Amino acid sequence: MSDFSPGQRWISDGEAELGLGTVLSNDFRSVTILFSASQETRTYNTRQAPLTRVMFGSGDRVLSADGWKMIVDESRESQGLITYVGEDEHGNPRELPEAKLADTMQFDQARDRLLTGQVDRNDWFDLRFRTLHHFQRIERHPALGLSGPRIDLIPHQLYIADEVSRRHAPRVLLADEVGLGKTIEAGLILHRLLLNGRIERALILVPDSLTHQWLVELLRRFSLDVRLLNETQSQAHGLANPFETAQLVLASQDWLFANPHRQEQAEASQFDLLIVDEAHHLAWSEEESGASYQCVERLSSKIPGLLLLTATPEQMGLASHFARLRLLDPERYHDFARFKEEEQHYGEVAGAIDALERLPGDADAREAINAVVDDRDSQALLATLANPEADAAQHESARGQLREALLDRHGTGRVMFRNSRRHVGGFPERRLHRVSLEMPPAYRRVVRRLERDEDYLDELLIESEMDYPDVLIYPDAMYRALSNDPLNVEPWWHIDRRINWLLERLSDDGEEGFANDKVLIIAHHRDTALGLAEGLRVLGGIHAPVFHEGLSLIERDRAAAAFADEEDGSQVLVCSEIGSEGRNFQFCRHLVMFDLPQHPDQLEQRIGRLDRIGQKHAIELHVPTFAGSPGERLLRWYHEGMDAFSAPHGVGSDLFEAFGDALADALLDDDSLNEIIAETRTLFSARLAEQDAGRNRLLELNACRPVKAEAVIEAISELDHDTALPRYIERALDIFGVDSQELGAGIMHLQPSPQMLDGLPGLVKGEEGFSATFDRARALSRDDIQRLSWEHPLTREMMGRILDGTMGNTALALLRHPAISSGRLMAELVFRTHCPAPRSLHLNRFLPPTAVRVLLDESGANLTGKISFTGLSQNLQKVNKSLARDLIKSRHDQLRELLTQGESEAECELPSIIEAGEKRMREQLDGELARLQALAEHNPAVRDVEIDALSRERQALSDAMEVTRLRLDSVRVIITADPKGR
Numbered sequence: 001m002s003d004f005s006p007g008q009r010w011i012s013d014g015e016a017e018l019g020l021g022t023v024l025s026n027d028f029r030s031v032t033i034l035f036s037a038s039q040e041t042r043t044y045n046t047r048q049a050p051l052t053r054v055m056f057g058s059g060d061r062v063l064s065a066d067g068w069k070m071i072v073d074e075s076r077e078s079q080g081l082i083t084y085v086g087e088d089e090h091g092n093p094r095e096l097p098e099a100k101l102a103d104t105m106q107f108d109q110a111r112d113r114l115l116t117g118q119v120d121r122n123d124w125f126d127l128r129f130r131t132l133h134h135f136q137r138i139e140r141h142p143a144l145g146l147s148g149p150r151i152d153l154i155p156h157q158l159y160i161a162d163e164v165s166r167r168h169a170p171r172v173l174l175a176d177e178v179g180l181g182k183t184i185e186a187g188l189i190l191h192r193l194l195l196n197g198r199i200e201r202a203l204i205l206v207p208d209s210l211t212h213q214w215l216v217e218l219l220r221r222f223s224l225d226v227r228l229l230n231e232t233q234s235q236a237h238g239l240a241n242p243f244e245t246a247q248l249v250l251a252s253q254d255w256l257f258a259n260p261h262r263q264e265q266a267e268a269s270q271f272d273l274l275i276v277d278e279a280h281h282l283a284w285s286e287e288e289s290g291a292s293y294q295c296v297e298r299l300s301s302k303i304p305g306l307l308l309l310t311a312t313p314e315q316m317g318l319a320s321h322f323a324r325l326r327l328l329d330p331e332r333y334h335d336f337a338r339f340k341e342e343e344q345h346y347g348e349v350a351g352a353i354d355a356l357e358r359l360p361g362d363a364d365a366r367e368a369i370n371a372v373v374d375d376r377d378s379q380a381l382l383a384t385l386a387n388p389e390a391d392a393a394q395h396e397s398a399r400g401q402l403r404e405a406l407l408d409r410h411g412t413g414r415v416m417f418r419n420s421r422r423h424v425g426g427f428p429e430r431r432l433h434r435v436s437l438e439m440p441p442a443y444r445r446v447v448r449r450l451e452r453d454e455d456y457l458d459e460l461l462i463e464s465e466m467d468y469p470d471v472l473i474y475p476d477a478m479y480r481a482l483s484n485d486p487l488n489v490e491p492w493w494h495i496d497r498r499i500n501w502l503l504e505r506l507s508d509d510g511e512e513g514f515a516n517d518k519v520l521i522i523a524h525h526r527d528t529a530l531g532l533a534e535g536l537r538v539l540g541g542i543h544a545p546v547f548h549e550g551l552s553l554i555e556r557d558r559a560a561a562a563f564a565d566e567e568d569g570s571q572v573l574v575c576s577e578i579g580s581e582g583r584n585f586q587f588c589r590h591l592v593m594f595d596l597p598q599h600p601d602q603l604e605q606r607i608g609r610l611d612r613i614g615q616k617h618a619i620e621l622h623v624p625t626f627a628g629s630p631g632e633r634l635l636r637w638y639h640e641g642m643d644a645f646s647a648p649h650g651v652g653s654d655l656f657e658a659f660g661d662a663l664a665d666a667l668l669d670d671d672s673l674n675e676i677i678a679e680t681r682t683l684f685s686a687r688l689a690e691q692d693a694g695r696n697r698l699l700e701l702n703a704c705r706p707v708k709a710e711a712v713i714e715a716i717s718e719l720d721h722d723t724a725l726p727r728y729i730e731r732a733l734d735i736f737g738v739d740s741q742e743l744g745a746g747i748m749h750l751q752p753s754p755q756m757l758d759g760l761p762g763l764v765k766g767e768e769g770f771s772a773t774f775d776r777a778r779a780l781s782r783d784d785i786q787r788l789s790w791e792h793p794l795t796r797e798m799m800g801r802i803l804d805g806t807m808g809n810t811a812l813a814l815l816r817h818p819a820i821s822s823g824r825l826m827a828e829l830v831f832r833t834h835c836p837a838p839r840s841l842h843l844n845r846f847l848p849p850t851a852v853r854v855l856l857d858e859s860g861a862n863l864t865g866k867i868s869f870t871g872l873s874q875n876l877q878k879v880n881k882s883l884a885r886d887l888i889k890s891r892h893d894q895l896r897e898l899l900t901q902g903e904s905e906a907e908c909e910l911p912s913i914i915e916a917g918e919k920r921m922r923e924q925l926d927g928e929l930a931r932l933q934a935l936a937e938h939n940p941a942v943r944d945v946e947i948d949a950l951s952r953e954r955q956a957l958s959d960a961m962e963v964t965r966l967r968l969d970s971v972r973v974i975i976t977a978d979p980k981g982r
């Protein structure tokens with residue numbers, strides 16, 4: 001007799017996604033089923049139909065075709081068709097013939113899948129449970145978001161990234177000295193905020209020349225896939241807003257700042273975070289603000305988070321610097337005069353922080369601290385610290401807390417982070433090599449005349465159409481500009497001895513020579529850079545790529561890549577001033593400054609190309625100048641006036657503001673120059689002392705708090721050395737169908753197998769896959785190897801697929817054990833907490849999806865505490881699918897009872913899980929809120945919106961936690977069997 005009757009409801013074992021099918025017709029040989037929800041009709045052989053009859057039992061929830069829901073009490077069968085009897089959601093008695101069940105009913109919940117006979121592989125169930133366990137652990141881990149990126153663990157960067165990414169909609173200026181890793185810090189902050197769901201979309205604005213470098217760094221170090229947007233691509237989107245086409249958009253500042261229409265589109269697109277690199281170019285003055293400043297101002301008024309990056313925040317003057325702070329917090333930074341006045345006070349605070357070390361015992365130190373602490377808590381700490389009776393531990397604790405309080409409450413430290421080489425330590429020495437050359441007659445002629453004839457300068461400026469003092473500092477440019485002079489017939493590089501000197505050094509393999517090294521040459525003007533390269537080629541047969549602002553991006557990247565290539569790359573790269581800003585050339589140790597820039601910060605930017613993290617050698621700075629020339633006088637001012645070549649001092653802008661004009665006037669006169677140098681030196685020393693005692697010292701102390709940085713590194717190291725990760729990855733790869741082959745030295749190659757489940761990042765069937773390692777150091781030493789971590793996109797994708805889908809949420813296995821009689825049934829139920837909260841709350845840090853495992857035997861006895869997951873899992877054997885389905889069918893009623901009982905057993909655990917989550921939240925957020933509120937009374941840099949947002953967040957988290965529910969995540973049925981059987 002056939003099992004099928006028209007009107008019965010069945011589902012396809014292999015294609016459960018087709019939904020609930022209805023038997024249309026059948027005979028002895030075949031049955032035809034209509035899957036209305038997916039509009040498919042299938043005909044099967046009745047004897048081997050991969051179909052399961054859908055039969056609900058007491059307690060099951062069903063949906064009617066008319067949209068009402070019912071909980072089944074019982075069922076009646078008549079002529080092969082079932083009618084369900086139960087109650088609807090309003091408690092009314094209802095009856096529902098199976099033909100009236102909704103076609104769209106999905107059987108993806110564990111309970112439904114199990115009872116409709118859909119069982120997955122046993123090892124899938126295992127992996128699901130482990131995934132849940134690890135996800136729960138990692139989501140709460142303090143290193144989440146910081147442990148995945150492929151970077152060296154550098155304390156000041158991690159401190160900043162951790163501190164900033166904890167804030168609600170962070171708005172900060174990352175102002176570490178050149179080359180200390182601002183891009184890395186911004187990348188870390190972005191990565192963490194994306195990973196924990198705090199933000200979803202970011203817009204990154206960088207100078208044209210750095211777009212590719214950012215793109216590559218974000219991909220290579222952070223596995224972040226960023227869309228580079230330019231005009232051509234934007235036009236390809238027609239009328240649509242091109243900024244809406246990706247989650248992470250990288251755009252060139254040069255393009256956006258010049259394009260009002262695109263700016264409007266960017267403003268209309270909802271971003272959560274804006275990052276602006278080389279932010280010192282955002283010029284502002286009381287008279288006018290530049291187009292770039294205005295654009296960022298408008299964007300930053302709409303986008304909650306803002307990261308401004310610059311190594312030389314004061315390059316455009318203190319007022320401009322202040323204006324950028326105002327972008328971060330318009331309320332706090334509205335009065336420039338007051339800002340300057342506050343700065344005067346920083347010396348006392350820094351003095352007080354240093355005085356902490358001299359207590360107890362030093363009455364003056366106590367006085368100095370007393371003068372700046374005015375709240376009761378700090379006074380109490382000070383009393384403890386000054387009390388000779390207190391023990392060493394009490395002293396240390398009070399000292400630490402006071403130091404934190406002082407740093408928190410004073411200065412711009414909350415919105416600006418500036419690490420210096422001096423503070424960070426471990427950077428290579430910088431060595432200046434001055435080279436004095438004879439001035440070419442054509443240059444000398446002009447200089448002599450200028451020295452003799454005051455009126456000639458005006459004439460020269462008109463004739464050459466150059467600016468002052470460029471006309472003096474860049475003699476080759478002046479020579480080119482006067483090309484109508486009948487004496488200037490030769491190309492400048494033919495007469496300029498700097499070229500000959502360069503050629504000699506480039507071929508010299510002695511100690512002074514560059515023959516065995518890479519050399520970066522920077523010249524101020526693009527035309528100088530181009531002519532210089534031509535000179536090297538024509539006179540010395542040296543092919544040097546040129547890197548300047550006029551090149552297309554691809555050309556620039558090609559030039560940089562040609563230089564970087566260790567084996568076949570060019571020995572020399574010639575750069576113009578702004579063409580090379582922000583670039584990474586730390587593999588090279590020789591920098592030739594073919595001429596000098598006018599601003600000390602530009603000089604520092606130049607040196608910063610080489611003096612960056614990763615530089616392994618002392619840096620050799622070569623400056624060729626002409627004896628008695630203005631260029632040589634400028635060099636003296638830098639060197640003798642402010643020691644500009646030995647280290648960044650951070651006072652160059654002040655000195656330029658004070659002496660820039662006077663210096664320009666002294667470029668032809670040694671006596672005046674000597675006076676200016678002496679005055680510069682005096683101001684330099686005074687500023688340095690002030691800065692060291694005041695603002696800089698405070699900034700330095702605040703930009704990296706070593707104890708916190710160490711804690712972050714420790715947390716990351718814990719995940720780096722997590723032995724569970726390789727085990728988990730190995731299992732997951734196996735199940736997802738990725739072959740892994742050991743290559744030795746801790747490296748493995750991952751390759752898609754023909755059975756691989758599609759859509760895994762970096763793995764496409766038929767392609768070769770990628771090599772990877774778990775070891776941070778190894779991954780850093782080889783660009784071609786990825787680093788696998790809990791945060792790697794492949795790991796996240798596999799975990800996400802498992803947890804968001806049905807994979808492994810049902811299983812059936814055999815247990816053969818001499819102590820257990822055969823034929824008995826057990827149910828291993830895994831429940832998972834669900835909390836309805838928006839991702840941006842990042843609730844998982846306190847209460848991640850948490851597993852509750854319940855193991856019941858068929859009598860309902862709870863064996864959870866007696867038999868562990870691993871202990872049980874190791875002794876289980878797989879069962880073939882059709883046998884599994886038959887076993888389940890025969891035990892339907894018993895299983896239903898166990899499911900219901902398991903639910904109430906798991907429910908007992910819920911209150912303590914919620915309580916633990918709330919406790920974690922209170923510990924962290926209440927402390928943070930209290931700290932912010934106390935801070936706000938002293939430090940105006942704490943924004944009210946920040947405090948409000950934190951209070952609201954706390955409330956929202958608490959509300960969400962209260963309604964946490966448990967849901968059945970997965971279930972495994974275990975049947976005991978005779979241990980001797982097979």
Ligand SMILES: Nc1ncnc2c1ncn2[C@@H]1O[C@H](COP(=O)(O)OP(=O)(O)OP(=O)(O)O)[C@@H](O)[C@H]1O
Pocket residue numbers: 150151152153154157176177178179180181182183184185310311581582583584586608609612613614
């Ligand atoms: N933690 C790190 N691990 C590995 N490399 C790093 C790390 N930090 C910085 N670097 C490398 O050091 C160089 C300088 O870093 P980055 O470009 O972030 O500095 P920056 O402060 O933004 O520089 P600039 O002031 O020139 O813009 C880059 O090549 C970067 O890849």
